[in-house]
Amino acid sequence: MTLFCKFKKEKLDDGSYTLRPKIRVRLFGENISTQIYALLDTGCDVSVIPKSLAESIGIDISGKKGELFGFLEKTDVVESYARIKIVGRSKKESNLIKIPVLIFDNEEDENAVIGLNGIFDNFDINFKKASDRIVFKQAVV
């Protein structure tokens, strides 16, 4: 199975623009599912979601506590898992996969990032910025 996503052109505070690999993900909780357009970040080991999102859709937040180290900062997190599908163009979806997620609680700066673990184990991913495509191929394992 092959899925195609695109880069999102985003305007920055200084008036310039950047292209970011914002992919469409369906995130399944015990209560509801939601679609998120989230950054696919190859510099992030694990996917990260805010506590308010996890609680809202029903993802377990009672897991082992840990720390996430970023550039010049550290964040307290809780380890958990999420069930997701990658959604490509023309509504084409990947199989349901279970990925590790870290849940953090910082109401002043919430964000969601799709990281390496679980994602790059299940897909061969080709970033084609020049042709505005991100290609996901279900990996044969």
Next chain:
Amino acid sequence: MTDADYEWYLRTDLSKYSGKWVAIQNRAVVAVDSNAGKVIDKFKKLYPKKEPIITKINTRLSIL
């Protein structure tokens, strides 16, 4: 799930919502909040039977 909302998102400048979570429906922003859970709650009050579509608007040059 509609592709129209995704295509609309890709081509629309949402920088005026910088730092906020937004919910999208029918090619429009229908809810805004700094808290992801709250933006889902707002969406579900408006569209109880629909699956929320949310994203965070980041206009900062970033390393996460």
